[in-house]
């Protein structure tokens with residue numbers, strides 16, 4: 001038995017080193033049709049470097065051209081373009097960056113300086129700190145920004161952008177296609193797991209549930225939700241996630257008050273058991289963020 005286990009280990013090690021030497025996998029992105037004028041270039045699992053292309057990208061086909069919501073990781077621009085071309089002959093004329101992260105802004109430069117790039121004003125400030133947008137590349141920063149709310153286009157082509165406060169970062173945009181009753185949440189609802197609160201970019205796990213509450217209260221008339229990194233969801237999933245992040249915050253605050261370590265608090269976190277389909281892989285990071293934010 002021992003010998004077989006050892007052989008297994010050897011084989012596994014061999015497979016791992018072969019995988020490391022193998023040529024890069026072809027860059028293929030899946031596309032999902034939501035409506036005649038709206039598609040999603042879907043996201044794979046963050047962490048799997050070989051296949052991870054970045055977040056869910058909305059492809060909205062308007063009379064004036066194609067609007068993308070987010071544009072995936074650097075290096076995936078051609079794969080994005082190929083998929084867009086498979087559903088429309090119209091050019092990409094506008095990119096909305098939901099937030100600063102490279103898996104949502106990585107191809108602004110690929111699509112060029114003639115494309116209108118739109119983001120919340122704090123996201124532009126966050127993007128200015130990224131190497132990808134320094135010097136010559138500053139021309140790929142958002143040329144159009146807003147503070148709380150902005151609408152683009154009209155009628156069936158209308159897009160509403162909302163900013164409700166800090167959460168994943170300090171500049172997360174919620175994008176609504178009112179005529180289609182679809183909402184793109186960016187990473188304010190990335191997955192059914194602990195939220196990622198990027199404190200270096202103004203994110204806050206303390207503010208997170210409060211920010212999501214505003215979405216629940218103010219964005220009505222939506223049937224379909226495009227999350228940051230998961231398959232399509234419904235508005236009820238957003239409401240559930242708001243409850244989850246709120247419970248997680250209260251739990252972390254109580255644990256901190258009781259003098260528990262982050263590790264102990266994470267180990268005892270069983271709130272997740274009451275949320276079907278939820279994972280606990282990112283709970284520790286969220287509890288840590290609450291501790292860091294609240295410690296004096």
Ligand SMILES: [Zn+2]
Nearest residue numbers: 099101168187
């Ligand atoms: Zn992100």
